[in-house]
Amino acid sequence: MKNIYLVLMILISIITKSQTVIDINDTTYSTFNNTYHNYYKKDLNNLLDPFQGTYIYTSGNTTFKIVLKKMIKQPEGLHHEDMIIGEYQYLVNGVEKVNTLSNLDIAYSNQLLRHGIAGNSIISNINNRVWKCPQCNPNEKRARLTITDELTNRYADMFLRRTVINGQQVLQIKIANTDTVSYDVEHESPPANFSLPLGEFTMIKQ
Template identity: 60%
Template sequence: MNNLLNQFEGTYVYTNGSKVFTITLVKRIKQYNSSYYEDLIIGEYQYSINGIIVQNTMPNLNVVYNNQYIKHSIAGNYTLSNNNRRWKCPQCSPNERRLSARIRDESTERSADFLMRRTVVNGQQVLQVKIDDVLPDLETANPPDFSLPLGEFTMIKQ
């Protein structure tokens, strides 16, 4: 993937009042997905409200699973162009690529799109994120709400 995934590696934090959402992303190369080998960004998160940890999957970051994509809380490697309908980016440079992954809410087992753009804001490296399109739970009549932050926000690289 021409080292595209390298720029997304790191730990990022988003704070909104008393809510703190921290993610750590790492690149894994030549990961077997039951059909072929691929490079992949995997990650885990910690989400706290009022200083109380609501969810923490960070201990799983270094666990090596048979299928990294399925087991890690954050995983993906699909690139988005500037005009991708899922998240348009008129401010992106013409050759800039963003990343699409999936994030799983461990408390509800629901997943959502996790779209990322690495950039610099006021001299600080940041990850602009869009979490949306929570996947429907077809097996449950009234599935629990997705409990992680949704929408667009900026996470600061630590």
């Protein structure tokens, strides 16, 4: 009887500790589905790899630099995820407005929430409504991340497309959909505007 009990306890332990692996490109699972507490959202086809690197956008006296890298099996609540994390530097007229690049190698307990740039959503439809791309190849994969403005603590969507222009590897970016901030108009000052670049622009890979 004791042996049967021991075997049952071992089986229960194995089942409890087993982890369901989910492809980051699989939209059939919801991260809010309580059925899958102990899952691993894995980049099975290395779709995040092409977005890694250092990229710079320059226009007149404005320079915007981002550094992106892929992180494997990072803890996120009760599960794990592969993801892109990143940081940035923003200069206007030679004056550094903000620089978070030194935070890139910090291993936060929650990487998605703490890094300046983070995420792992894959966009596959060439005319996806969040960022239409009629020039994209039918099977081309783009990424959707979140960028947080350290100066105002506001955030926005950051869409990425890797491509080549005139033989140069580039990252086409769209930063949009800033968060909405509620405030008491009678007793509070309006929230600060999102201070990082907004719109669409092309960044050169370094």
